Amino acid sequence: MSLPRIAVDAMGGDEGVRVMVEGAALARRDHDSFNFLLVGDQARIEKALADHPNMRGASEILHCEDVVEGDELPSRAIRRAKSTSMGLAVNAVKEGEAGAAVSAGNTGALMAMSKIALRTMPGIDRPALAALMPTLKSHDVVMLDLGANTEADARNLVQFAVMGAAYSRIVNGFDKPKVRLLNIGTEEIKGTDALRDAAARLQQAADKGDGGLALQFDGFVESDKINRGEVDVVVTDGFSGNIALKAIEGSARFVTDLLRQAFTSSLRSKFGFLVSKPATELLRHHLDPNNHNGAVFLGLNGVVVKSHGSATAKGVAHAVAVAARLLENKLTERIAQDLAELGEDALRTNGNGKTPTANAAGTPESGEAA
Structure with missing residues (x-):
């Protein structure tokens, strides 16, 4: 075709x-x-x-x-x-x-x-920049937003979650990717109002069961767990996401440079490098950004x-392949279908333009429109 x-x-x-x-x-x-x-x-x-x-x-x-x-x-x-x-x-x-x-x-x-x-798709307020990052498991983790929006309210975060899950289903083949919101802790009381509001709405949408949203909402994740492979999609605002991304990239470069220094520090170290070369080559391949190249503007x-x-040319080839795969699997149509499944409740805002907080029963707090 x-x-x-x-x-x-x-x-x-x-x-x-x-x-x-x-x-x-x-x-x-x-x-x-x-x-x-x-x-x-x-x-x-x-x-x-x-x-x-x-x-x-x-x-x-x-x-x-x-x-x-x-x-x-x-x-x-x-x-x-x-x-x-x-x-x-x-x-x-x-x-x-x-x-x-x-x-x-x-x-x-x-x-x-x-x-x-x-222009943005119907039902999407802001596009988000999403990218793939390596994990300890056999699949990459999708992370967004990585810099398109310095701020994001609960409504934006819910939309990012839907878009990121659709992207993960295409690139990783998961039926219901595990989605978490980036936070300073995993406890429900941690984080900003926007994070807690978004979590409540995603949980309510994910709990619909069969025929509901095509994702598993799994609460919050801290930045040191992003690359563990325990989560498929990490959702955050562009300010925090860009900082986390660069910290991860910097840490990867630090580790590879440290290994290079260690293996060239003495004759014994050089011999050790020859012995462990297959393992170090595997590490280098896993951390090579060209193998994960191709960030996507989701929501357009x-x-x-x-x-x-x-x-490099290999990295550009990977980005081109990402574009082709998204075309082949009709990314925009998938996002539109998921937004329809999500429903208006999860995207409703109050008179102040903020997403209303949901209580334990999943209903708006008193004083807010039902």
């Missing part, structure tokens, strides 16, 4: 055209149904395509010389959306010329352009995948 083609911002990222085209070629080598709209400087793209004959008949080039800079303000990038490779790649999804867009460019600019061009009327700016 031939999938809708994927628009690739060939100019984005640290390496630009060469790595983006090579990554797309690697993805197509494993999946010959992939087709591409390569957006960027035509001469540079054609030069890169010369090394990848498997891409020639599967690619169309949309010429564009202008690029969004890595430090460019989103407000300025939006004004140049019609002339930049990133903006034209996103617009291709809006116009139906592509099913998904992949870019390794400026995250803030990509988020802003995508939200304006594609279209699929947009953000590749890490420093990703």
